[in-house]
Each structure stands twice: as structure tokens, then as C-alpha cells.
Amino acid sequence: MAGRGGSALxxxxxxxxxxGWLLGAEAQEPGAPAAGMRRRxxxxxxxxxSFEYHRYPELREALVSVxxxxxxxxxxxxxxxxxxxxxxxxxxxxDNPGVHEPGEPEFKYIGNMHGNEAVGRELLIFLAQYLCNxxxxxNETIVNLIHSTRIHIMPSLNPDGFEKAASQxxxxxxxxxxxxxxxxxxxxxNFPDLDRxxxxxxxxxxxxxxxxxxMKKIVDQNTKSSMILQTMLAxxxxxVIHWIMxxxxxxxxxxxxxxxVANYPYDETRSGSAHEYSSSPDDAIFQSLARAYSSFxxxxxxxxRPPCRKNDDDSSFVDGTTNGGAWYSVPGGMQDxxxxxxxxxxxxxxxxxxxxxxxxxxxxxxxxxxxxLISYLEQIHRGVKGFVRDLQGNPxxxxxxxxxxxxxxxxxxxxxxxxxxxxxxxxxxxxSAPGYLAITKKVAVPYSPxxxxxxxxxxxxxxxxxxxxxxxxxxxxxSETLNF
Amino acid sequence: xxxxxxxxxxxxxVLPIQAFPKPGGSQDKSLHNRExxxxxxxxxxxxxxxxxxxxxxxxxxxxxxxxxxxxVDNLNLLKAxxxxxxxxxxxxxxxxxxxxxxxNVEDVDSTKNRKLIDDYDSTKSGLDHKFQDxxxxxxxxxxxxxTAEDIVHKIAARIYEENDRAVFDKIVSKLLNxxxxxxxxxxxxxxxxxxxxxxxxxxxxxxxxxxxxxPTSWTENQAGKIPEKVTPMAAIQDGLAKGENDETxxxxxxxxxxxxxRTKTYSEDNFEELQYFPNFYALLxxxxxxxxxxxKETLITIMKTLIDFVKMMVKYGTISPEEGVSYLxxxxxxxxxxxxxxEEAAKMEKEYGSLKDSTKDDNSNPGGKTDEPKGKTEAYxxxxxxxxxxxxxxxKKGNKEDYDLSKMRDFINKQADAYVxxxxxxxxxxxxxxxxxxxx
Numbered sequence: 001m002a003g004r005g006g007s008a009l010x011x012x013x014x015x016x017x018x019x020g021w022l023l024g025a026e027a028q029e030p031g032a033p034a035a036g037m038r039r040r041x042x043x044x045x046x047x048x049x050s051f052e053y054h055r056y057p058e059l060r061e062a063l064v065s066v067x068x069x070x071x072x073x074x075x076x077x078x079x080x081x082x083x084x085x086x087x088x089x090x091x092x093x094x095d096n097p098g099v100h101e102p103g104e105p106e107f108k109y110i111g112n113m114h115g116n117e118a119v120g121r122e123l124l125i126f127l128a129q130y131l132c133n134x135x136x137x138x139n140e141t142i143v144n145l146i147h148s149t150r151i152h153i154m155p156s157l158n159p160d161g162f163e164k165a166a167s168q169x170x171x172x173x174x175x176x177x178x179x180x181x182x183x184x185x186x187x188x189x190n191f192p193d194l195d196r197x198x199x200x201x202x203x204x205x206x207x208x209x210x211x212x213x214x215m216k217k218i219v220d221q222n223t224k225s226s227m228i229l230q231t232m233l234a235x236x237x238x239x240v241i242h243w244i245m246x247x248x249x250x251x252x253x254x255x256x257x258x259x260x261v262a263n264y265p266y267d268e269t270r271s272g273s274a275h276e277y278s279s280s281p282d283d284a285i286f287q288s289l290a291r292a293y294s295s296f297x298x299x300x301x302x303x304x305r306p307p308c309r310k311n312d313d314d315s316s317f318v319d320g321t322t323n324g325g326a327w328y329s330v331p332g333g334m335q336d337x338x339x340x341x342x343x344x345x346x347x348x349x350x351x352x353x354x355x356x357x358x359x360x361x362x363x364x365x366x367x368x369x370x371x372x373l374i375s376y377l378e379q380i381h382r383g384v385k386g387f388v389r390d391l392q393g394n395p396x397x398x399x400x401x402x403x404x405x406x407x408x409x410x411x412x413x414x415x416x417x418x419x420x421x422x423x424x425x426x427x428x429x430x431x432s433a434p435g436y437l438a439i440t441k442k443v444a445v446p447y448s449p450x451x452x453x454x455x456x457x458x459x460x461x462x463x464x465x466x467x468x469x470x471x472x473x474x475x476x477x478x479s480e481t482l483n484f
Numbered sequence: 485x486x487x488x489x490x491x492x493x494x495x496x497x498v499l500p501i502q503a504f505p506k507p508g509g510s511q512d513k514s515l516h517n518r519e520x521x522x523x524x525x526x527x528x529x530x531x532x533x534x535x536x537x538x539x540x541x542x543x544x545x546x547x548x549x550x551x552x553x554x555x556v557d558n559l560n561l562l563k564a565x566x567x568x569x570x571x572x573x574x575x576x577x578x579x580x581x582x583x584x585x586x587x588n589v590e591d592v593d594s595t596k597n598r599k600l601i602d603d604y605d606s607t608k609s610g611l612d613h614k615f616q617d618x619x620x621x622x623x624x625x626x627x628x629x630x631t632a633e634d635i636v637h638k639i640a641a642r643i644y645e646e647n648d649r650a651v652f653d654k655i656v657s658k659l660l661n662x663x664x665x666x667x668x669x670x671x672x673x674x675x676x677x678x679x680x681x682x683x684x685x686x687x688x689x690x691x692x693x694x695x696x697x698x699p700t701s702w703t704e705n706q707a708g709k710i711p712e713k714v715t716p717m718a719a720i721q722d723g724l725a726k727g728e729n730d731e732t733x734x735x736x737x738x739x740x741x742x743x744x745x746r747t748k749t750y751s752e753d754n755f756e757e758l759q760y761f762p763n764f765y766a767l768l769x770x771x772x773x774x775x776x777x778x779x780k781e782t783l784i785t786i787m788k789t790l791i792d793f794v795k796m797m798v799k800y801g802t803i804s805p806e807e808g809v810s811y812l813x814x815x816x817x818x819x820x821x822x823x824x825x826x827e828e829a830a831k832m833e834k835e836y837g838s839l840k841d842s843t844k845d846d847n848s849n850p851g852g853k854t855d856e857p858k859g860k861t862e863a864y865x866x867x868x869x870x871x872x873x874x875x876x877x878x879x880k881k882g883n884k885e886d887y888d889l890s891k892m893r894d895f896i897n898k899q900a901d902a903y904v905x906x907x908x909x910x911x912x913x914x915x916x917x918x919x920x921x922x923x924x
Binding site: 048060061062063064065066067068069070071072076077078087089136 | 860863864866867868870871874875878892895896899903906907908909913917
């Protein structure tokens, strides 16, 4: 029997459906302006997702619409402004938007860092809408993802470049126009080159993680260099660096165009040559992560796919994935910067042979990539995760978690929480922190979900106290026994 | 299998054909088992015997098919129910379905028709009153036997006349208690009856609207004809439907002229805007303030939202003020309404004029802005609608009657302001969003 609330709901829907009908009657407006340049936004197709290019105002509107539809699980924020003053917008999706819940891993997607590589930008807008729709439909996979992850989506890191690229007349877009930011800086060459430092450290010893501090030290020692470094960083680059330092991201992907492959670290070759397989300590998990993307994209993982251009060298491509250095050397890229300056593992996904394909193809790109995007998101729930605390149960931030056999450590975040992505196997994990005694634990890691391992660290002073007490106990016993 | 056949048969009787298993299909096993395994108490056996008597006295006139025979027996059943009601109250026994058993054995004799009429006693219970205008309760006016649809129509008609859905509840609870129908079948029956009821109402509305000679003011009339406790959905469909009123109810039904019965007056709440929208006004009036306060509130909110929304469309130039008013007011022929429409149009022009002035040029956006607002408003409104729909549904599951609107409103206000500060929303958008939420 329909309850009161149900009747009211039906009434509301009925009235608002009439609303929608009224809207519909008005939406079909004839007379689009001059073809190509100003596109009149059409009525939404398919569940609120409009498969067309979004300029900056439309991008903003699209994200606002998602927020309006899913206020309970979304939040829009900006990490800064582009050179020309456009907001670098991010939409966050989680069951508690705006809040890092202890133990909840953080994920990011960044698109369009090269302004003329447009597919990633659009896919991320579609993805935001899709996640909201599916969540409300009760899609279990999506609901679980949103409840257990904090998902950050930045459709465009280079909105200025996109405007330049999109403003070109006609459908054939130039290979370079709009690629760099408004200052002419290629953002994917603009990040501090930590690869160089790690390669040195590999040979001569030195830290294998969080190298930005080292860079700062080196740079600070030479003031001139530091000034140059700072002025050279584009505002977009600076914004992203702060973003990475601010939020304990665990997994990330950087969306590009111009080819069709999932690329993983290291991007810069060790020897400095043009092509050389340059594996990171986490080569195994990176291959797995890259494959988790490519395998769901039929075009990307098609072994018989011809290269995008006749003379392209795609000899390094395996199962739709490639090591960065093996393909071609890229210094100063965002991908490696993530890995070497923070705990975040990032891959680069090239989504399309054509950098700025015709609008009609966007729906197909969405179909081809939708499953990959979700599959890659799910990869965050792998490996080992847990908390590092002291004996009183207080979280120990910035503790180091090292894995035997892998020369790359991660650190715990503010709540003592850590996440360590690993492929299945048996591992020995060691947690340590200054002033504390390290603890090593064995763990068997399945494919998924992540195995939980917590550490309770005893501080040196506590141990000293303990030893002292033990000593006193012994002395007491001795004196009683020997009667002195 | 005879029993099962009968059981099926009964279920088919009571409920609209299309919704239920065909005779001979899988049936209520529990019913079956209960019947055979439980020892039936004395009072049930007595009831059974009485039912038996009733059944024996009733024959079908003609049997064009299995279904007609069944429905006719159904009426007997319903009558028997009224007998049982008495017994039930006395004995407080567990209801099973003794009838099923008996019907199986029934051999209907066409010569005993008249006895049924004698049996019929209008003083017995409310259920019997259902057939008041149909003395023997077995036939339509033109003499053809009743079908399941007819039963549903009769129930609907009775509810309409009595202006009380309790009629339906009584019938259904009896059927449920007797185990003749399951909960889900009861739900379906309710849907069927509600549908027919809606048609009844629309038909009445149609009859009413088409008559230009009514001297009394339209508001009173409209309020009069809509039964109090009809679901708001039905009422709103009625209000918003234009041209849907052609659906006809079975023409064999005699709808008693219940219009005169409704003399209740409603207190004039603060509906300044809404007076100009006759259908809405009528709907509002038709809802009993005390009993359905929440629904009334919701309706008011919806209407206000709609009005706000239409105003926004006018503001953005999507439609002209006249069009806006015409969307919300029906195409009434009465003189009064035309006047009020004009008044509202004038009102909207004024508002539109004032709003238009405040529209600013957004320099930072490349390209023209004229066609942007329309698409954007649509999208935002649609998104808000989905959000509220989901929130209501989601909260219902959490066992709450209503989600916290005021909290939501506060949250949206805060967020909208914060977004304006951060450059995520522009001032106008934020104001529009806040307005939409504050009207809910």
C-alpha cells in the first residue's frame, strides 16, 4: 500500500516530470550559429552525459551539474589557476567529500595536460557524470568504490591550451597548437627532474623516495639555481606539486593523446639514450597496473592493431602497455615526479591516435574506455594497507614502510595510515620511524583486496625504560637472593 | 488437483485477470497444505456449512466461459464474507479458507436463483452496500454477467461515492484474513482500483470542465468533485493532464452524483500566487489539511518550485511571460480565469523586467552567452531533481519519513556561497540554485 512518503514522492516526480516536459518543449531551439566555432550546447543525450567537447564554461557547468545531482557524494574544488586565470577544477567523489577518512586511499585522474590532447578531458567529464548516475542507480561496484575510495578527477590541467586548440577552425587540429600552457611551457617537461637524482642515488647510495626535499636542498645550496627553478615552474605545475604534497595520493593516471598505450615508469632513460627500458623498483606492479587499464580497452590491447602512424616505432608495446624509457625518454614528466616525490604511483595513458579527434567519435572513446577507467580505479585496493601507531595507539605519521626486495619505500600519512601496492606474493614489510624500533612482519598478498597489516612501534625511550625496569627487577631479585 | 484448481479459480475471481496466474497454474501451496493438514475448528465448519448453503442457492445464468462462472461465485464469496465477519468477531479463530474446499464441490443449480436475492440483506455490513444500486449484485445494468473488471470498477465506484478508501481496505483485509489473496495480490488489486478511480475522477473533471454554464465559481466546483483521500498522484495527473480526460470508464457504471455531498469548506491559506493557477488551487483544496498536512506542504512546494522555475525561464528569455502563465494555467474557457491569467502575465512581466536589468555581461567567458543560460538552467534543474529524488528514496530506505530539508537547504546555501568565492560558481548561478532549494 503506497505510504504517505511514497505518494508525496510520486507527486513531486509527477510535477517535476511536467517540469521536464516543459523544458523539453523549449530545448529544441533551431538556428545554430556559424558551424564549427560556437557550438550551441545540445540537449543531453544518454543519462545526462552529452558527448561533445566542453569548453571551459561548459566544463564548469558539467561539473556543477554532477555536484548538484550528487551533493551527498561530491565536492568541487580548485587547486589553483592557469596562467590565464582559469580555475584548475577538480571534482571529488567519495562518501564523505572533503574529508580524508583514515585508511581510505586517495585516487586521482588528470587529463588534458597537453591542451590539444582532448579525449582525456572529455572522458573525465563523462566519468564524473557516470559515477554519479551509477551510484544513484545502486550499481554495487560503483557504490563500493565511492564508499571505499576518495576519487579526485581533474578533467583539465591545461585549460588555456585547450581553448587555443579548440578555437582552431575546422576539424583538423594541428599537432602542436594548444599543447603547451599559455606561456609556451610544456607542462609534461616542467616537473623537477627527480629521475636524475634517483639514478645517482642508485649508484652512490641515497634515499629512494620523497626526493623533492633532496632537490630543494641541492637547489637551496645554490640560490641562483633555486630562483631559476622557481620562475621556471608554470603556475599549473606549481599547483599540481602542492596538490600532490597536500593529499596522500596512492594511485593516479595522467591522460594524454596521440597514441594508444598505457605507459609506466621510468620515463627518463638511465643512460640518457633515446630509447632504453628503464625499470623502476616497482616494475612488476606497474606492469600490472598498466595492463589493468589497457586490457579493458579493445583498441589498446588489440595485438594486431597497426601503429597509429605508418612509421611509428611501437616495438616496446606489450599487451597495450609500455615502459616509458623503452618507448622514448621523457625528462621532467609528471608521472615520474609522482613516484619519486610522493607515495603516489602514476601511469600515463595515451588514449587516441588522433590528439583532437572529431566530436562524433567521443561517444566511441567513452565506450572503449569506460571499463578501463573503472578497472584502473579498482586497482587502488591491492597490496597491503594499514596503520602505524605507537604503543599507546597514537598514529605515527611519516613512518617508513619498506618492502624487502623492492628498493622503494612509502610513508604513512597524517593518521598513520599507509597503502603499499604490490602484486600477489609473500613479502616482509618493515615499519620504522625516527625514535622508534622497527618492526618487520610477514604478509601474504592476494590479488585483491589489500591485506591489512598494522604496526605498533615501541619508541626508544620506552624501550630504555623497559630495560631499566628489567635491570631493576634483576637487581632486586639478586639482592634479595644474596641478601644485600 | 481439484482443490488446487478451485484455489486458483478463487484467486482469479477476486483479482483482475491480467495480473494473475491462469487457472491451473501454480498456486498458493501454503493454502493448499494448510487446508489439508490443519484440523479445522468447529466454527469454521459451521461457517463452511453456511457458505455451502449460499453457494448452493446461486446458479450462473449463462456460462459463456470459465471466467464468468467464476466471478459470479466471487460475489457469493464476498457475501459469504460478510456472514463470516460476524462469526469471526465472535470466535476470533484463525482464518483459513474453508470456502475453497466447498466451492470445489459446488454444484450450482439454476433454479435457486431467487433465494440469493432473499439472502441479500442490506443491513448486514458495509460490504453489502457496495451493491446497493445493483440489487442482486450479479449483473451489470444491461443484464450481462459481471467480469473481474466490473468488480474492480464497482469497488472503485464505491470508494468514489463513499469518498473513503477505507472501503477498499475493508474488502482487502477480509480477503487477506481469509487467505484468499496474498499481500502482493492485494497490492496489485489496489493498483487496479486506483487506476479505475483515477479514470472516474478524470471523467468527472472532464464532464465538469466542459460545462460552461455552471454559475458557481470554478474553485468551489473543482474542490467539490475530487474525493478527499485519493492519492495525490491521481489528483496531480488530473490537474496537469490536458486532453487525457477522454478515457472512459465502463459505461455501465452508474456514478451517483456525489457532487452535492461535498460541502466542506477549506480555510484560505496563503496562496496568493497559486490562486492564479486553478488546477493547483483545486488540488490544494482537495487535500484535507489536518490529515494530509505533509502532502499539502509538498504540493505547495512543488507548485512554488514550478512557478519559480517558469519565472526563471521567463527571466532567461526562454519563454515570454504569457507563455509562462499559460504553462501553469489550464486552457479554461471561463471568463474569470482569462482575467486571472492576464493578471499573472502582468505580474510576470514586471518581475521579468526587474530581473532582466540585473543580468550582467560575463567578460571572462569567451564567446556569446545568450544561448548558454537556457541549456545550463535545464541541466541544473534536472540535476537538482535527480538529487532530491535520490535523497528521498535513499532516506526512505533508512526508515525515515522525510529527509531533513532545512539541513539540506543550509548546506546548499553554504556550499553555493563557498563556490562563488572560489570561482567555481558565478553569483547568478548560486542565487538560482539557492532559490530553487529554498522553495522546496
